[in-house]
Amino acid sequence: MPDFRPDPALVARLARAARASGERPVVLLDGRSGSGKTTLGAALASALDAELVGLDDVYPGWDGLAAASLTVSSSILRAESPGYRRWDWDHSRQTDWRAVDARAPLVVEGAGALTPASARLATLRLWIELDAPARHTRVLGRGDGDSYGATDLWDRWAAQEDEHLRLHRPDALADVVL
Numbered sequence: 001m002p003d004f005r006p007d008p009a010l011v012a013r014l015a016r017a018a019r020a021s022g023e024r025p026v027v028l029l030d031g032r033s034g035s036g037k038t039t040l041g042a043a044l045a046s047a048l049d050a051e052l053v054g055l056d057d058v059y060p061g062w063d064g065l066a067a068a069s070l071t072v073s074s075s076i077l078r079a080e081s082p083g084y085r086r087w088d089w090d091h092s093r094q095t096d097w098r099a100v101d102a103r104a105p106l107v108v109e110g111a112g113a114l115t116p117a118s119a120r121l122a123t124l125r126l127w128i129e130l131d132a133p134a135r136h137t138r139v140l141g142r143g144d145g146d147s148y149g150a151t152d153l154w155d156r157w158a159a160q161e162d163e164h165l166r167l168h169r170p171d172a173l174a175d176v177v178l
Helices: 008-019 037-048 065-076 132-140 153-168
Strands: 026-031 051-054 083-088 093-099 106-109 124-128
Touching: 008 026, 008 037, 008 124, 026 037, 037 051, 037 106, 037 124, 065 083, 065 153, 132 153
Parallel strands: 026 106, 026 124, 051 106
Antiparallel strands: 083 093
16 A cells, blocks of 8 residues: 555645634644544644644553544643653653644644644644555555554554544544545
8 A cells, every 4th residue: 555645735625624713733643553633643744834733742652542532632732831841662651741832823732632622722623534454555555564463562552543433523523524
């Protein structure tokens, strides 16, 4: 399967939608593993000249989807001193504090980014749909594919995604489903 490359016209439309409210653009981009969140998030951040927070830097390990999801609304998007502690995957521990500029446009991408609590703090909410076989093929083809997609970690993470979908219905919270 070729690499996912977002359509530039789509990215431009989404960037306009994020700016439409006249407020600081804050985009939340959610979807299951391998759906294209990171690639689309980077393209949107570039189009908006926005800071990009990837939840891969926030998840506290392989069982951390719910914790990172809570961090989006309680820390990354808070009005005063927003930011998060970065997760060091090699040493399985939190490390340095990463401040987020509360005035700059922001794109937060990752499974768990979109919940009822975070949705009300965003100007644009996106959900990416892609079937499981296509997502799994994408994951196997990327840098962490051997350690993630080809092991039980895929199923372990998918169970957390299932729980996120059941509890928060991010697809229903989205302004745009891709």
